[in-house]
Amino acid sequence: MRVSTRGLSHHFPGAPALFPPLDLDLVAGQLVAVCGPSGCGKSTLLSLLAGWVTPASGRVERDGVRRIGWVFQSPHGVSGRTAIDHVVLPLLAAGHRRVAAESRALGLLALFGLDQVAGRPFRALSGGEAQRLMLARAVATGPDLLLVDEPTAQLDLATARSVSGTLVHLAQAGSVVVVATHDPGARRACSHVVDLAEQAPRLVEQPVPAVAGRSSAGVEGQE
């Protein structure tokens, strides 16, 4: 599985190009941080990779990508639905039986430290809980390409480390994971970095430190 860009750039009407043309080759197993100052186009690049925005110039090729997962910067859920419902529903929609879906959903909630709030309605979750729930939901159906906007912005240090660890495991299990982030800790956990503030941004490999994450159970072995 591979996501490639050639000469990819974008501008909104009447505005200059957000970043110089990008030639990127992202392959399964990579956890990629997209960095740069506010407004440089990190979220827009995620939308281009997903195919939600048509590029003003260049192209994106997704080879072997069947499922795309997305986690927005601000969590969006259904106010009256419980946390576990948010994970079970996409599993049911993907064809899982209810018992299997509930069991997998519980495993994922535990993975993200949400087992204690499984039965709580979305409106009663804290910002950090809601953000982690969105990750659990996005991971549930085993996306080949997972795009995550600021996954650690609302989290304390220990939880942010744990979430980064889970993203590492997800990439290692065979997904391409791309994270837009300002957080130096989240950036350090990534295997590669694209810094949009550079004159000629490119994919740079970096040494990956050991990350204290929760068990990868529930992330590996996706169908």
Ligand SMILES: Nc1ncnc2c1ncn2[C@@H]1O[C@H](COP(=O)(O)OP(=O)(O)OP(=O)(O)O)[C@@H](O)[C@H]1O
């Ligand atoms: N639909 C749109 N129409 C016009 N301008 C837009 C649109 N979406 C984003 N922009 C502008 O494009 C620029 C890049 O936005 P983007 O959200 O990609 O930046 P970012 O690097 O993710 O920012 P942040 O770190 O603050 O989240 C910003 O100036 C933003 O106002």
